[in-house]
Amino acid sequence: MNRLKKLWREGKPAVGAFLSIPSGLSAEAMAHTGVDWLCLDMQHGCLDYSDVVPMLTAISTTAVVPLVRVPWNEPSMIMKVLDAGAYGVIVPMVSNRAEAERAVAACRYPPAGIRSNGPNRAVYYGGADYQKGADGEMLCIAMIETAEGIAKMDEIISTPGLDAVYIGPTDLALSLGLAPVMDNDEPKHVATVNKILETCRKHKVKAAMHTASAKYTQRFIDQGFDMVMLVNDRMAMSNYVKAEVGKLTGWKPGA
């Protein structure tokens, strides 16, 4: 059973993190932090398929829901990460209905979609009859972050079978002619984010937002987002060590 879907059925938001470091150990460590979900980032993280499989295994030692952001809207990789045990995919840069339908179809077995049979690792949590319930459990999450996607948000968000829409704030900013900063307060950015959330509400699709801080994670939870990303592993590590280094007195880095 997909615990993310359970949280949503209970009306609860889910908080998670992105993993960009190719390590089973850091995936396991992050899975023990209290987050609801972890997303292995194959788009911008340093992860290949051979990294993703042991990281999914490491996350499976906990109840945390494993997701994968695939590098692109490409059915073969979507199917491979679902076979390897992801409970859903985040698909970047979905710009129109046809692209959203392509992503959804790759996540669903026939007759609903085109997913090919071969759930090699997924059977270990799904059981021998994994295929029976898989279409209802695997999350297909499309990112809206391109200029075309912003213009066509209604046709994307209303795509049958799409579970959620995930906002990529920095690509969204670039698409709006703004600087690619996270936790963005530019009025044009805020208005676009609000409009995506509203459109998700209209079509009863879950809305997900990416942040770089607890302050903005809290803000988006309070605003009604169903899924919010709090932190990524690389930033967590470097921010923590930088802060600790900064607390030392009588010592300067490299001095």
Ligand code: 3PY
């Ligand atoms: C973006 O900010 O564009 C993202 O995709 C977040 O990783």
Ligand code: MG
């Ligand atoms: Mg992006």
